[in-house]
Amino acid sequence: MVPKVVFGEGCFDQLTTILSSHKKDKAPFIYLIDDVFETNTEFIDKINLRFNDKLIFVSAAEEPKTSQVDELVKDIRSEFTNLPSGIIGIGGGTLLDLAKAVSIMLTNKGSAADYQGWDLVKKKAVYHVGIPTISGTGAEVSRTTVLTGPVRKLGINSDFTPFDQVILDPELTQGVPKNQWFYTGMDCFIHCVESLNGTFLNAFSQSYGEKAYDLCMEIFLKEDSLSDAESRAKLMMASWHGGMSIAYSQVGVAHAMSYGLGYVLGTKHGIGNCIVFNQLEEYYGEDVVLFKKMVEKHGIEIPQGVCANLTDEQMEIMINVAMGMVPLWENAFGEEWQSIVTPEKLKELYLKM
Ligand code: NAD
Ligand code: ZN
Missing domain, CATH: 1.20.1090.10 (Dehydroquinate synthase-like - alpha domain)
Incomplete structure (x- = not known):
């Protein structure tokens, strides 16, 4: 289960405070954000980037793939020498699942496809935070991250999959078509x-x-x-x-x-x-x-x-x-x-x- 959750209109503003106790020296927070927010400067400005923290905008046009997770993990590993302090997923089920999978694959060897199934993950994931911007999938609370792989569409179901922290701010779902x-x-x-x-x-x-x-x-x-x-x-x-x-x-x-x-x-x-x-x-x-x-x-x-x-x-x-x-x-x-x-x-x- 998700051990920590905050709820309420405007609670997104607590993000900086929540993250501060998880910041490790020289280790960035990586934000995976639905690219629908890329031009929403009012929202993006609320994210307090410090040191080498990084925003990565990702399209939700297609559902997440194991190859996409592998690619993101490779990029993060090659850009930073230290494991990130945390991965923050902001978006719908697509972005939340990507964030969960990336945080798992940063500490586990091989491809995300190797872990599609039940309880195959060996090592604890990097600290990860889920911030839904559309409601319904339950991906913010679930024990799985659904990925399309080379042979199947199946979740990485494990005790390490659920978010360490979830921020439920209904205000963020305002723009949903x-x-x-x-x-x-x-x-x-x-x-x-x-x-x-x-x-x-x-x-x-x-x-x-x-x-x-x-x-x-x-x-x-x-x-x-x-x-x-x-x-x-x-x-x-x-x-x-x-x-x-x-x-x-x-x-x-x-x-x-x-x-x-x-x-x-x-x-x-x-x-x-x-x-x-x-x-x-x-x-x-x-x-x-x-x-x-x-x-x-x-x-x-x-x-x-x-x-x-x-x-x-x-x-x-x-x-x-x-x-x-x-x-x-x-x-x-x-x-x-x-x-x-x-x-x-x-x-x-x-x-x-
Ligand atoms: P989504 O993340 O695919 O997003 C749908 C669309 O809504 C996208 O175009 C996105 O850009 C847009 N959007 C999101 N927030 C918005 C906002 N605030 N304003 C404007 N547009 C916004 O949609 P979804 O239905 O939440 O997620 C589907 C995915 O969730 C699938 O990949 C599915 O496999 C996965 N899923 C996972 C679980 C789980 O337990 N892990 C459960 C069910 C579904
Ligand atoms: Zn469903």
């Missing part, structure tokens, strides 16, 4: 639905999942009485609780199939989950009905026909990637999942998307 707000917010809603309806459910996951689910209902269906600031603050906490819920359970059908879309078509996590979830009434009945109401209420466009022009080979890869997510299917349907989830069934569902 509406569609993106919805897609990433729905990632949280879907985490809750999949956790609460899964066979892995337990009291720990349920307590967090129910809270996050209720917050999502309030934000996306009954939000009319909420101010913008209240809504952003609540979504930030929904994301946190949704992440905590899956920490002790698993996600399910939407995530498994969304991984397939992501792998073959490069569809991003949030929108991919929405495209899939839209077609899952058979499995998540009432919650898919609610999802459709949310889509309508906010006038969101969910892409259609994304699999219409796939080649047979692409479809086969997509199905294999999805079927490979065994724990997700086990959570959704239990040990006998293979009697329900067949390549034919997945093809039928993909063709509806």
Whole structure:
């Protein structure tokens, strides 16, 4: 779990104070920042760069790759003789995952791809801080960093992955475009639905999942009485609780199939989950009905026909990637999942998307 967290409008201003006790001699703080902030001087000016601290702006246009992590680590190692005092990730799930992975790979040998899986990391990561600027993925609180590698898209799941410190400042989510707000917010809603309806459910996951689910209902269906600031603050906490819920359970059908879309078509996590979830009434009945109401209420466009022009080979890869997510299917349907989830069934569902 994340051992330290601050929350509240404007709490980003505490960053300098928080970092000061972690500064090591001649060792920089490296900031990995979503490049959407590159021209936002008011925000960037709040970051107090000292000595050899460094800002690296990274595009979130594509989800993080193991090769990208390796490249960043190589650059940091060649520029600085000392290991950094800390890595600070500022952005959405993409930047938060990159920051976690870079901090791990600075102290562990080889390529990030070698550590995709469960508990393969041997050494403690460099001190790392997560500062979300969009809410929903739960990446700020989770024990994983999802990376696309040469052979698979899979997380580095380890006790060294979670951030040492998280700064939850809802003010930072102000500029998020509406569609993106919805897609990433729905990632949280879907985490809750999949956790609460899964066979892995337990009291720990349920307590967090129910809270996050209720917050999502309030934000996306009954939000009319909420101010913008209240809504952003609540979504930030929904994301946190949704992440905590899956920490002790698993996600399910939407995530498994969304991984397939992501792998073959490069569809991003949030929108991919929405495209899939839209077609899952058979499995998540009432919650898919609610999802459709949310889509309508906010006038969101969910892409259609994304699999219409796939080649047979692409479809086969997509199905294999999805079927490979065994724990997700086990959570959704239990040990006998293979009697329900067949390549034919997945093809039928993909063709509806
Ligand atoms: P993202 O980080 O990909 O960002 C989405 C878009 O929003 C980008 O264009 C970004 O520039 C923009 N953006 C972010 N903050 C903004 C702001 N304040 N103002 C304006 N624009 C802003 O989106 P995401 O949905 O948060 O993250 C998706 C990634 O998270 C995927 O790579 C996925 O694999 C990963 N993920 C990780 C976990 C985990 O537990 N580690 C869980 C779920 C998803
Ligand atoms: Zn997700």
